[in-house]
Amino acid sequence: MSLVPCKVCGTLNSEDAEICLSCEFPIKGRGKKDWYKWVALALALMFGLPFAIQAIQTIMHSIQTQPSSSKTQ
Numbered sequence: 001m002s003l004v005p006c007k008v009c010g011t012l013n014s015e016d017a018e019i020c021l022s023c024e025f026p027i028k029g030r031g032k033k034d035w036y037k038w039v040a041l042a043l044a045l046m047f048g049l050p051f052a053i054q055a056i057q058t059i060m061h062s063i064q065t066q067p068s069s070s071k072t073q
């Protein structure tokens, strides 16, 4: 059994410990933060997508309204 330092507070905890004894940070906390990442991504998409679509539409509109090159000699 070896001791691993906590990533947050640096307290040495046993390798088998699930959480830090000092700050209760999950030492082996893999997977627990994965859902948070996906929620953040989903929220970013939900809020970002309308803006992206609007930006694309604005760009497309400005391209369409620009006078097309009819100066081919």
Ligand SMILES: [Zn+2]
Residues within 6 Å of the ligand: 006, 007, 008, 009, 010, 011, 020, 021, 022, 023, 024, 025
């Ligand atoms: Zn800690």
